Amino acid sequence: MLNPDxxxxxxxxxxxxxxVSIIEASTEKVHSGAYSGKITGRTDSWNAPLHxxxxxLExxxxxxxxxWVKLVNSSD
Structure with missing residues (x-):
């Protein structure tokens, strides 16, 4: 895959x-490493990143x- 994470x-x-959604690499909340994916401007709960x-695939x-997914309103 190209850019799998x-x-x-x-x-x-x-x-x-x-x-409406915008996806970008962010350093705000990371799981491991230095970056994570961040989506802003979601209008519905099903709005998600796609690759x-x-x-x-064969x-x-x-x-x-x-x-690994973390929602903005999550307590973790």
Whole structure:
């Protein structure tokens, strides 16, 4: 995958599913490393970061993916 995480401080290969949302690399709240992804301007709870896997996955193969997500209003 191209830019599978935000750890390099680059959000250029990420999209959102709402034209109002803005996605960027941020140093405000990180899980590990120096950067995390930050979305602002969400208008609904389903607005999220997207990364296209078109042309990257092969049929009949298993893939494992993981994500760490923190909501702004979270106490952690």
């Amino acid at each position: 935000f750890e390099q401080g680059n959000a250029s290969n990420w999209l959102t599913n709402d034209s 296209s896997l078109v042309g990257l 049929q009949n193969k298993a893939y494992q993916m993981s994500a």
